[in-house]
Amino acid sequence: MCSFSSFAQYTSKELNPFHKAYHDSLQAREYPYTFPILAKQAYKKGFDVPFTYGVSTAYYTQVQDVNIKRTLIGLNDLDPVDLSGFIKFGTVEARTEAYTLRPDMWVLPFLNVYGIFGVGSTSTTVPLVRPVDFSTTQHFNVTSAGFGFTVAGGFGPLFFVVDNNFNFGNVEALVEPVPAHNLDIRLGHNFVNPKRADRGLAVWFGAFRQNINGDTNGSIAIKDLFPNGTDGLQEGFIDRLHEWADGLPPGQKLVANQIINKIDDHLSGVDVGDAQITYTLDKELAKPWNLIFGAQYQHNKHWQIRTELGTFGKRTSFLIMVNYRFESLFKKK
Numbered sequence: 001m002c003s004f005s006s007f008a009q010y011t012s013k014e015l016n017p018f019h020k021a022y023h024d025s026l027q028a029r030e031y032p033y034t035f036p037i038l039a040k041q042a043y044k045k046g047f048d049v050p051f052t053y054g055v056s057t058a059y060y061t062q063v064q065d066v067n068i069k070r071t072l073i074g075l076n077d078l079d080p081v082d083l084s085g086f087i088k089f090g091t092v093e094a095r096t097e098a099y100t101l102r103p104d105m106w107v108l109p110f111l112n113v114y115g116i117f118g119v120g121s122t123s124t125t126v127p128l129v130r131p132v133d134f135s136t137t138q139h140f141n142v143t144s145a146g147f148g149f150t151v152a153g154g155f156g157p158l159f160f161v162v163d164n165n166f167n168f169g170n171v172e173a174l175v176e177p178v179p180a181h182n183l184d185i186r187l188g189h190n191f192v193n194p195k196r197a198d199r200g201l202a203v204w205f206g207a208f209r210q211n212i213n214g215d216t217n218g219s220i221a222i223k224d225l226f227p228n229g230t231d232g233l234q235e236g237f238i239d240r241l242h243e244w245a246d247g248l249p250p251g252q253k254l255v256a257n258q259i260i261n262k263i264d265d266h267l268s269g270v271d272v273g274d275a276q277i278t279y280t281l282d283k284e285l286a287k288p289w290n291l292i293f294g295a296q297y298q299h300n301k302h303w304q305i306r307t308e309l310g311t312f313g314k315r316t317s318f319l320i321m322v323n324y325r326f327e328s329l330f331k332k333k
Helices: 015-027 039-044 237-246 250-267
Strands: 053-075 092-108 112-130 132-154 158-171 178-192 200-212 217-220 278-284 291-300 302-312 315-326
Touching: 015 158, 053 250, 092 132, 112 158, 158 200, 178 291, 200 278, 200 315, 291 315
Parallel strands: none
Antiparallel strands: 053 092, 053 278, 053 315, 092 112, 112 132, 132 158, 158 178, 178 200, 200 291, 217 278, 291 302, 302 315
């Protein structure tokens, strides 16, 4: 569910002569803390090292296209049957909104590790093209947890960030958590305030890749699939489904007709109780990669605010995040 990196600051060596006094003070500093490892040596060489620990909160929203490659469908406790060759979906649109909390620490001046914890919601619009035209949008609550690491540094006037994280989303309609792997690469420039070396605006561009587990197992109540009854359905909707089922192999035909009969009962006003359509979907993202553009204002080494936009490809996203950092708690003996 959460797909943003941990980048907030990076170890840098800024050569503006107006900041000479600031960087001279870094070289003279006695660093008494354990983390980041090698921070003392970095300070001695004039590098500015981020404060060790950070806590950030963020709002993230994302819309992306998903393709369904394989479909198994069942009813209640019946074993699902493979209907992949007999039904066709259009492009599925998945929307996500998340609020997250991310604690992190710099283990080395160039290596940050972190955890991500989130709550939010997701909605999926699934258009059925064959055997009938039908579209449904389902809304689910989501909780998520994950971890990741970031490698960051600078060369000349530029900085780079490479971030990897692994996230597990618990969607209320699914049997198992949905794992996702996110990779983003950024290249940017930091415009340092002429009067304060610890204040500035960083801008960047880069690429983001997301990979999700292809198999999804879940269930949906028939009454939730058709919350408005027959409103918006094609004329002869049930008859078309029966005609389609008549052309299926025996195993698929049996399960399909049982599902169709339950749908017919519900649309006719009969109480079908908690009848569930179970499903297994093999899916893939329409485009795993997209471009990202972002900016971060650093007020000082404690406070940063960041925003980022993802676009192009088949995914759009928006992030806004506030980060607070503080120095290490553990002093060397």
